[in-house]
Amino acid sequence: MIEYRQEKMFCKGKFKLITELNEFRMALWxxxxxxxNTLTGEEIIPVISxxxxxxxxxxxxxxxKIxxxxxxxGLQHYAVEINPFLKSFVYEDKIYSTDNFFKTITGQEWK
Known part of the structure; x- marks a missing residue:
């Protein structure tokens, strides 16, 4: 049985990475x-499928580092460094708020 949603703790258990397997196309997961934030339940970055x-x-x-x-x-690779304590991330040598994570990377509004 496949476990679709998983959680892994980081930063001494203060933050959790949530992953969800989604079938994008037949046989492409x-x-x-x-x-x-594990203490407050605050969403630092929403789960983006x-x-x-x-x-x-x-x-x-x-x-x-993600x-x-x-x-x-799926050909282009992205790399960011996230500081969840400051709710910020570095992308292409610039610092952004995690509130704008999706828009910064894609140029589109989060739906």
Whole structure:
């Protein structure tokens, strides 16, 4: 049985990465992801099902390096460094608020 939704703790258990497997097309599964504050339940980044998580590493106890792709065009790779404590992320050497994560990466409003 496939477990579609999984959670993994980071930053000494203060934040959790939520991943959800979604069938994008027949036999193409996308591992959508989001980030949540475990103490308050606040959504730092919503679970975005068209973003496919390739890799996540905890750089130190405050920063997460995430590599992902966006479908339907899954050829381009994206890399961000997220500081969930500050609700900010670095993308292409600029700092942004996590409130604008989807729009910064895609140029579109989050639905």
């Amino acid at each position: 996308i591992n959508g992801f989001g980030l949540e 068209s973003f496919n998580l390739d890799d996540i590493k905890e750089v130190n106890e405050e920063v997460l 590599k992902f792709r966006i479908y339907p065009n």
